[in-house]
Amino acid sequence: MSRPDCSWATAKPYRSDPMGPDLSQVPAQGVAQAAPDRRGTLPRRRSPLLRKAFPYLLLAPAMVYLLAITLYPGLFAIYQSLFVVKFLTWTWTGFGNYSAILQDREFWAALGNTALIGAISLSLQTAIALALAYFAYRDPLIRGWRIVFLMPMLFMPSAVAFIWKLAFNDGRVISDLLGRLGLIEGNLDWLGSIWLARLTLIVADVWQWTPFLFIIFVAALQGQDQEIEEAARLDGASWPAIFWNVSLPMMRPVIVVAVTLRGIDITTMFTNVYVMTQGSPGGATETMSYFIYRQGFRMFNFGYASAASVLMLILTVVIAQTVVKRAFHSGKQ
Amino acid sequence: MATTRKTRGESLLLRYLVLGGWALVCLLPILWFLSVGFRPRTEVITPKPIYWPTFSLDAWHLLMSDWPIALYLRNSVIAVAGSVIIDLVLAIPAAFALARYDFRGREDIGFYILSTRMMAPAIVAVPIFFLFKTLGLLDSVWALMLIYAAINLSLVTWIIRSYMLDIPKELEDAARTDGAGDLTILREIIVPACLPGIITAAVIAAIFAINEFLFTLLIASTSDAYTMSVALANFTGGSDGIIYNAIALVSFIAFVPILILVILIQKHLSRGLTMGAVKG
Numbered sequence: 001m002s003r004p005d006c007s008w009a010t011a012k013p014y015r016s017d018p019m020g021p022d023l024s025q026v027p028a029q030g031v032a033q034a035a036p037d038r039r040g041t042l043p044r045r046r047s048p049l050l051r052k053a054f055p056y057l058l059l060a061p062a063m064v065y066l067l068a069i070t071l072y073p074g075l076f077a078i079y080q081s082l083f084v085v086k087f088l089t090w091t092w093t094g095f096g097n098y099s100a101i102l103q104d105r106e107f108w109a110a111l112g113n114t115a116l117i118g119a120i121s122l123s124l125q126t127a128i129a130l131a132l133a134y135f136a137y138r139d140p141l142i143r144g145w146r147i148v149f150l151m152p153m154l155f156m157p158s159a160v161a162f163i164w165k166l167a168f169n170d171g172r173v174i175s176d177l178l179g180r181l182g183l184i185e186g187n188l189d190w191l192g193s194i195w196l197a198r199l200t201l202i203v204a205d206v207w208q209w210t211p212f213l214f215i216i217f218v219a220a221l222q223g224q225d226q227e228i229e230e231a232a233r234l235d236g237a238s239w240p241a242i243f244w245n246v247s248l249p250m251m252r253p254v255i256v257v258a259v260t261l262r263g264i265d266i267t268t269m270f271t272n273v274y275v276m277t278q279g280s281p282g283g284a285t286e287t288m289s290y291f292i293y294r295q296g297f298r299m300f301n302f303g304y305a306s307a308a309s310v311l312m313l314i315l316t317v318v319i320a321q322t323v324v325k326r327a328f329h330s331g332k333q
Numbered sequence: 334m335a336t337t338r339k340t341r342g343e344s345l346l347l348r349y350l351v352l353g354g355w356a357l358v359c360l361l362p363i364l365w366f367l368s369v370g371f372r373p374r375t376e377v378i379t380p381k382p383i384y385w386p387t388f389s390l391d392a393w394h395l396l397m398s399d400w401p402i403a404l405y406l407r408n409s410v411i412a413v414a415g416s417v418i419i420d421l422v423l424a425i426p427a428a429f430a431l432a433r434y435d436f437r438g439r440e441d442i443g444f445y446i447l448s449t450r451m452m453a454p455a456i457v458a459v460p461i462f463f464l465f466k467t468l469g470l471l472d473s474v475w476a477l478m479l480i481y482a483a484i485n486l487s488l489v490t491w492i493i494r495s496y497m498l499d500i501p502k503e504l505e506d507a508a509r510t511d512g513a514g515d516l517t518i519l520r521e522i523i524v525p526a527c528l529p530g531i532i533t534a535a536v537i538a539a540i541f542a543i544n545e546f547l548f549t550l551l552i553a554s555t556s557d558a559y560t561m562s563v564a565l566a567n568f569t570g571g572s573d574g575i576i577y578n579a580i581a582l583v584s585f586i587a588f589v590p591i592l593i594l595v596i597l598i599q600k601h602l603s604r605g606l607t608m609g610a611v612k613g
Contacts, residue, residue, distance in 0.1 A: 054515060055434035059442060062427035062486060069483040070449050073460030080459070132355055135348040147596060148356050151363055154591045157544050158565045159584030163366050166377075166577050173365070173382045207362065216611055219603035223612060239344050257610040268453035271546045275566060289455035289547070296459045297551065309456045316456065320448045328447065328610060 074313060081307035087300065097307035107308060109283050110291035117198055117287065118266040121205045126259055128206070129213035134243055136214075137221040146215070153211040161275035164204040169276075194284040197277050201285055204272050209265075213258050220254035221247060260327040288312055370581030377577045392578035400564075401556050402583065408553075409560040409587075412474050413542040416481035417535050423482075424490040425531070429519050431490070432497035433505075443494075447608070450487040454547040462551050472554045480548045485538035488608055492537070495609020496530025497523060530609075533601040536594045543587065561587045 081097050083090040101107050132149070136142040142149075152160065167173045168190045175187040190196045224247070232242045248255075270289040273279060279286035279294070286294070292312070296305030365384075369377060372386035396402050430436075431443050461480065462471075470476035500523060508518050524531070549563040556564075565583055569575040595602065603611055 055430035055436045058426040058430035062423040065423055066449050073457035076460035135351050142352055149359055152359050154595055156562050156584055156587050158546055158562050162580050163362055170378050171382050176382045216603045216607055219611055254611050257607050264451045289453055292455040302459055305459050313456050316451055320451045
């Protein structure tokens with residue numbers, strides 16, 4: 001990307017360009033906006049300093065906004081995490097919250113649950129989406145009906161949580177269907193067992209978000225060079241072999257980006273936990289986000305919640321700097 | 334050659350079995366939930382689930398009489414539309430700088446913007462809550478607008494940047510030779526040329542904003558600021574328990590506009606969802 005400033009000195013004015021009569025007004029406004037504080041000065045006469053600062057000026061509003069909602073809360077969380085906060089009184093405790101959290105069984109359980117539920121859910125939806133995408137991408141019939149496959153993703157997450165809450169728990173639909181298939185007898189208490197409760201969260205997440213990966217994988221498969229695949233087919237390779245040895249390696253960067261994005265969202269899982277399980281039974285489905293929410297907004301341990309936030313932030317930064325940075329660089333190639 | 338034909342034939346049957354099966358997995362829960370929205374309350378939670386309910390507009394009447402659904406819809410629309418406008422105003426110049434200029438720290442700034450997308454809402458939930466409390470913005474649509482804009486800003490910037498990178502440099506150079514300034518070029522050439530990207534970014538940001546749950550839950554506490562997403566979860570208390578048929582109906586009211594928006598940008602969806610990393 002070269003510096004686009006080489007032509008500031010060209011004398012021909014923009015508005016004499018025969019691009020159409022209606023443009024005669026517009027560039028004049030554009031110039032006025034470009035240098036509102038120096039009326040009558042054309043932008044091409046701007047100082048070298050301004051020219052150098054120009055990209056930063058373009059970025060400044062967005063950066064200020066983002067810093068306000070990331071840096072300020074980050075610093076606030078760090079500060080607040082050093083206090084025991086009870087309603088309006090803040091009592092200094094130093095690293096008290098941190099040492100308490102690191103010994104808090106519930107904190108480690110929440111971390112473990114997030115990793116466990118996230119990992120299972122993510123691998124399931126990746127596998128399903130890959131298989132579906134491979135079957136779907138060349139099929140004109142499916143292409144026309146692709147929107148059907150996207151529908152779960154377009155439902156509000158809170159509504160999806162209610163769908164599955166009703167299907168699993170309140171409406172007993174899943175139990176009934178499994179009973180009709182002869183797999184179980186009577187009703188399963190989905191919130192009564194650790195793994196059944198986790199399973200409901202996994203099913204809800206896989207159902208809603210497999211479409212996300214699916215549509216990305218389809219696009220990746222459609223974008224790749226068909227001739228390589230055709231050559232492999234003419235050589236007599238079977239379709240699973242083609243998929244495994246040709247298509248999959250070619251779409252690897254895309255898979256990495258898509259799975260990384262999905263992974264980020266899964267680790268922040270909150271809505272389904274809030275609506276469906278509230279962490280029960282015994283905290284087996286409590287995720288990190290729900291832990292922070294419960295400590296802060298149910299038990300009003302704001303200092304404690306902030307300390308947990310800071311720890312999660314550190315984890316996020318580490319993951320962002322390693323996995324995600326690499327993923328997006330490989331995705332750009 | 335016979336073997337080739339055989340494997341292809343098999344894969345075709347398998348293909349329609351797998352895809353048809355998954356289409357049912359996608360559709361059946363939605364259709365069933367739609368049926369929940371149009372059945373009487375007595376047929377929602379029963380000892381044995383009822384698959385062929387009697388048709389009823391109970392939920393609709395309840396919505397019309399008890400729930401200020403129009404208010405929630407209005408809150409959603411104001412907060413979401415406002416946030417998308419804020420995002421576009423901030424993101425278009427930022428994306429222009431990232432896509433078209435060479436300056437020190439460009440990669441780092443770009444990655445910093447991207448990385449704000451990775452922050453779990455729960456991490457900033459407590460500080461944001463206190464921030465809005467200090468500003469006196471709790472329980473207001475304006476707070477929701479600001480927070481939705483913040484959540485989606487990185488996404489919008491990266492999507493638009495990706496589309497700007499695709500615009501041929503010559504287009505811009507020609508205008509520059511004619512003496513056009515940078516902002517003129519942005520407005521007259523870059524923005525029109527990457528309009529599909531801008532629309533895609535706006536639609537995806539709108540969807541994420543409509544879906545946002547945690548912040549809305551914390552900031553909104555009365556119907557002054559309830560949006561569709563959180564109103565659902567708050568329609569569950571009281572002696573009536575969870576009123577599923579009304580929830581189902583509300584979720585379909587929110588579903589239809591999203592469906593229409595997505596159909597409009599279908600071709601760009603995969604590129605938008607990956608923040609431009611995948612060209613669909």
